[in-house]
Each structure stands twice: as C-alpha cells, then as structure tokens.
Amino acid sequence: MPTKTKPGKPEKGSLRLVCIGDTHGFHRRLSVPAGDILIHSGDFDGRTIEEVDDFNAWLGSLPFRHKLVIAGNHDLLFDRKPKLARAHLTEAIYLQDSGVRLEGMNFWGSPVNSVIGEEWAFGVERGASMRKHWDRIPEDTDVLITHEAPYGTLDKNDILGRYHGCQNLLGALLRVKPKLHVFGHIHGGHGRESAWNMTLVNCAVVNNRRILTHAPTVIELIR
Template sequence: MAATVKTRVLIISDTHCAGLREQEDQDPPVLPFKAPLPSADLLIHCGDLTFTGTEDEYHQTLDMLQEIDAPVKLVIAGNHDLTLDRDFVMNHLEAGGASGSWEGVQSKDEADSMVKQARSLWLDDNGRAKTEGVTFLEEGVHEIDLANGATVNVYASPYTPEFCDWAYAYGKDEDRFNSQASTLWDAKNIAAHPVPSFSSSERPIDICITHGPPYNRLDKVERRISAGCPHLLKAVMRARPLIHCFGHIHEGWGAELVDWSPTANEIATASYSTREWQQTGWQAGVQKVDKLKIDLNAAKEQHGVLVDLTSSGSTSLQRGATTMIVNASIMNVMYRPANAPWVVDVDLPKR
C-alpha cells in the first residue's frame, strides 16, 4: 500500500469579494466566514472571486486570501471573474460586460491591456498572487507538492454551462470534460483538457476543482431544478477522485459521500443521449449517496465544517470507490456570506 500523509484541506468558493472581518461589528458575530479560518495544509478556492472582475475586486479577494493560514493556496476563476476570460471580454467589448465592468474601454488594444493586467495579477511570477503564495490554476491537470510531505494531483476548470451571458461559458449541448470516446452521442465535444479516467491514469486525480457542479449533485435551484452539467457528472464518474469541490450554485451548499458502483467506469463510458443520461443512465453508476450531517452551531464556533475522512476517522475515503462531493459556496442565494468553509482531513500520497 502506498504511503500517505494526513492532509487538511480548506475549501471555499463564491466569496464575491467578501472579507473575513466584515462581521466583527455584529453582536454577536453570527456568520461562520470570519477570521480566523482554520489553518490548513492546502486552501482551495473554486471560483467567483469577485462580482465582475475589476482590479479593485481582485485586490479585495487577495486581501482575504492573505489572511488564511495555508502554505499552499489554489485558486480558479468563475463566471463572475470576467476580465480573466479574454475571449469573453473581446466578444463583449461594445457592451462593456456585465454591469459595465470595463466602462470606458473603447478599443481592442485597451481591452487586451485590461485582460493582461488582470491575468498578470494572478499568473505572473512578480504578480501579487504568486508573491503572496497563491497559485492560479488554468484548466487542466496539475501535480502540486505540499509542505507537509504530500503531493496532490488536481484537475481544474473554471467553465460552466452558459447562463445569462457570463464568462467561461460553454453551450449546454457541448462536452468540455470527456474524451470523444466518452461523450454523450448527441453532444458536441469541445474538450481541450478532458478529465483523466481513474482506470487509465498512472496518477489518478485526487481532487477535482471546478467552478460548477455536476448534474444532480448539490446543484438544485428554485423549484428543485438541477442546474449542474451532465457531461461533468460523466467525467467525475470516470475519474472518481477523493474530493470533487465546486460552488456556483449558492443554494446547493453542502457535502455528500458518493459510493460508486462496481460498474461505474462502464456506465461512464457507455453510449447515451443527453436525455437518457440525465433521466436514468447515470444512476447505475452510483451505488449510494450519504448527505453529510452538519452541526451549524459548531461550524459557527469553529469557522468551518470539520470532516475527518482519513483512515483514522470514523469514515474514510476509498480511492476509486468513494468521492466526497462538496459545494463550498460561501455566499447564499441573497449574496450574504452565510455559509461555512469546509475543512476536510484526507490521506494524500506521500511524495
């Protein structure tokens, strides 16, 4: 059995410029998203760092991230982080973006300069993010060494199904996450960086970080409609990571343990139409789902929901058989930072 290291992962999403000290004046401070958040070996932010991607908003988020005690901090963009998506900006130059995010930008050169400035803040070696220990992940697979001696293999993607003309969008009939061989037969495959399968990977994905949820997993909006991506569900069933974390759907905050069936890989690679997959196709790949019970009072006191899924805990993750699904949206549907971060202890491979 390969050696592992107990690793604490702090997971947040959809902070939308919220700070950790905004609740200090409340009496009593009732919201759990406040300083100090629990220390962790690894921080993950699943996107929607801002409201509309202005430079000032990015700095507000970096101010918040700076306060968190974690030696490795991984961040992806979300649909609200408009100026990090160059294609979106260029295609919306005349409109000025949602809420006029780049009001006054008149030319493609000015727009290009604005995008470069936003991306350099997060990606350049001398940009603020990197100099403060924050790693911005582009779409794809990334293997990262942690200070505690563990190594983590992550898949990251900021893309979500098109909705109200925001950034990082793809068509609902498009598959961004599977290889051509695994795509639903009536979908258009556009995957530049498909999620690797568990069965075919020398180094399986430990943590899948996406901005949006997979279909039917913590993705319900009003009238209990599933807003998640069916193609992403297919990909996660193939990859079967230890953790899949995301946000985007604020009202879906929560976590669950999914036990995959022994035939999950065959189901995830079989041929279905999108409708067949959404109605019944996926179900044979899922053996059991346990929604995690949450002590909200403890979450407020500890500034997070603490879950031990290591071999020393009462419930441990079985690689390739069990995935913790986490919707880590900090904002609720009213854009109030009312939800707690997730603090997950997990066994990761020793490097």
Template sequence: MASGLEALLHRPRPSAWQLFLRQPCAYLARLLVSWHPVTPPQSAADAVSIVCISDTHNSQPHLPDGDVLVHAGDLTQSGTFEELEATLAWLRRQPHAVKIVVAGNHDLLLDAGQRGQRDEDERQHRALDWGGLVYLENEETTVTCPNGRRLRVYGSPLSPRHGNWAFQYARAHDAWAQQSPPIPAGVDILITHAPPHAHLDRQLGCVHLLRTLWRVRPRLHVFGHVHDGAGTEWVQFDALQAAYEQTVLDDGGLFNLLNLGRVLFHFLQAYFWSAPATTKCLLVNASMVGGLRDDEVRHPVQVIL
C-alpha cells in the same frame, strides 16, 4: 435587481412537497439513495486537512487553519481589477501552506475571451499579484503538503452558459470531453466552478461534467456556482448511484417508473447483499454566500483527505 442568472441560481429553496410534486420519481430515488449512505473511506496515514470555499463574491470570511485551501471560483462580484486584487491579497494572507484557486463566471478579467483586445484589460491582468497562490485554468498540477504528501489536482473555471459571463460554454456542448490534454483519471482533487448534474446543484449542474466525474473518479470534487446547493455528499460509482442519476437525467416524472424500479432493485441488492468495493468521492459545494440577496455567509467546509 438580480440578473436572470442570479434569479435562477438563487431562487428560493422548494419544500419537500414541491420537490415531490415536481419530480416524484426523482424525489423517491433520492430518498432511497439517502437511506443507503456511503461509508467514507478511512483517512490515509499521511492525511491532510483541506479547507474548501467558493463564491465568496468579494466577501472575506474568517477561514480555519489547514494544510490546503481550495477556492472554486467567483472570487469577485464584477470581476474588476480592484476586486480581484483585494481578494487575492486576502487569500495571500491566509496561513495555509498550499492555496489553490480557479476562477468563476463572475471573474471577468481572468477570462481572455472577456478581455478581448483591450490594452488596459491586458495590462491589469498582467499586474495581478498571485504571490504564492496556485491558479489553475483547465490544467493539472501536483502540490506538496507540509507533511510531504503529494496531491494531484485539476482545476477548471468552466460553467454552462447563461448570459454573457466568463468561462462559459453552451449547455449542449461537452466542453469537458474536449479538454486538451484530457482531464486525467485518478486525480486526487478535481476543482470546477460548476457542479455536476444531480448532485448539490438544484438541477442546474452539467450532464457532461457528471460523465467526466465517473471517468476521472477523484477522491474529492470541490465546486460552487449554485449557491443554494451548498453542502457535502458522498458518492460511490456503483449501480445504485448510476440508476439514481439516470432517473434525475430523465426528469424524474411519473413516466419514469422503470428507472425508479432500477433504483429500488439496486437499493435492495446493496442493503441485503454486500456489494463489491467501489471508488468513493466526496462532493463539496463550497458556496460561501447564500440567501435571496447573497446576504448570508456560510462556514467553510473542512475535510480530511
């Protein structure tokens, strides 16, 4: 039987009519934003291919080749030494020149708070074979791609608390603002296990992470955790995007017409008048497993950056 967290994260996808009845203003705001799609920026002359995965939960799907492989957490189902070793061995066998990994709430052995003072857990943690994998736990690194291009990457395993899992924080607590050192603005790739609120998250993402996304403004944000939110979405940090997100943050009900009016105003402004250039970011919820019992395995998301 699924835990409370599993039932919440993997509940059946509502229909469009159910979404409208639940949050009519948010539904209409999302529709307006979708009618004004973001034009992706041109690929750089030294573009690299990035394969994005998350929430593999012990599965070992076939992965396409690429320059960089990103895993956004939940490598395992139960976070045991045996599960982690099997997943790390699978990742080490992949052909990608650069492989970057963060943990997720299921990866219990990787969380010092979950290991506690148990000597056996510490011994097993030290025995994990990371090989050439780059493991990030609330830290930044710079990786060099095969073509010589250097990418700044920040990775974090954090997600809002639900149950007694790894790397979690109280939902009301802004864990992102208290990172030391702070998450640097302008990183090329931001990898978090949790999604930001209002984007590919089934309304389960983190409000504080959304604010951090606006401050950092990466070119690519890879996450997972909410399996049924899997997909991609281009965003740009402009007035239309801000108005839409505020509508969602305010619950998007019938009494949210003022926010919906702002969305409509900025939609018309963007549609009829050329807007100034803004930073654009590709959001990727790369959750690999899905379905009511995680019995579906999706294809990895491959992007050019």
C-alpha cells in the same frame, strides 16, 4: 498550457483542505480555519484590477502552505484580460483547465460553466463544447475543482427545485473518480455528500440572495 502532473509515490498521512467558493466580495468577512491547502472554487468577483488586488492581498494574509484558485462566471477579468488578471493574482496557484501536483496529490481545476452571455465569464454551451473541457481532466486526478456543479448532486437552489448541474461533468466524475470534487456556483446546493467512493463538496458560502451564510468546508483527505 496545463501543468502536467509528475509521477511519484504519494506522501503518507492526511491533508486538511479548507474549501470556499462564491465569496462574491465577502472574503474579508470569512472566518477561515487553519489548514494545509485553501481551495477557492470561483466567483470571488474578479471583475477589475482593484477587486483582484484586494482578493490577492487577503489571500496573502492567510497562513496556508498552498492556495488554489479557479475563476467563475463572475470573474470577468480572468476571461477578458487573462494575462493582466493572472499577473495580479500572485498569492495563489491559478488553475484554468490545468493541473498541479502538491503534497503528493494531483489537483485539476476548470472555470467553465453554463452561464452564457457577454456579461459573464467562461460560459460554454452544454453538450459537445463543454464535454471537450471535461475530457481534459486526467484520470490520475485526486482533487477536482470546478465552478460548475455535477448533475444530481448538491445542484438544487431549493429542495423542490430542479437540478442545475452538468450531466457531462457527472460523466467525467464517473470516469476519473477523484477522491474529492469541490465546486460551487449553485448557492442553494451548499453541503457535502459521499457517492461513488468520492466526497463531493459544494462550498458556496453565500445563499440564493447572495447573503454570507455558510462557513468554509473543511475536508481531511487521506493521501
């Protein structure tokens, strides 16, 4: 069941968020800067218990106050055997169409994506089926974490390529207007942009050839 956010006055100051995604088993090769909250936007390659255990042990070695993780289309164990997978991810808060309130801010995460097939995880047809997931995002969300990218922003695999993002997710962004949207999935779209009074971050750390290329993205977020 989704974790309901609780009302209350936000704490003052700023939060240092360190955002990573699409690590695809390279997590131990990352140089992770210090911060308050670590966010992983999916595709750590959680296909087996052994892979989840290794990822979890690595998370446990990182000195963040909070760690938030969502799954992606490669994290099959979380789709096929969710209770087992979650039992082995003890060093982070796992979000799946659910939210949590931390440090005076509301976070919401979803692993759904448009990659369909038996070999993939959390695939949903675009249109009405996917829109049902985005419609669940609360309007008081401060930080939205998805694996899927929104249409038209940081969702190209190369500068001359087509947009791969979801138009319904873009619609949800314009409805909710979070302070920050963190996503990945489209490796070639790595970067940061500001639009509609939001910060949007594609934090994929590998490139299109799945070579570790990018450092974690650090966001100073005013509460």
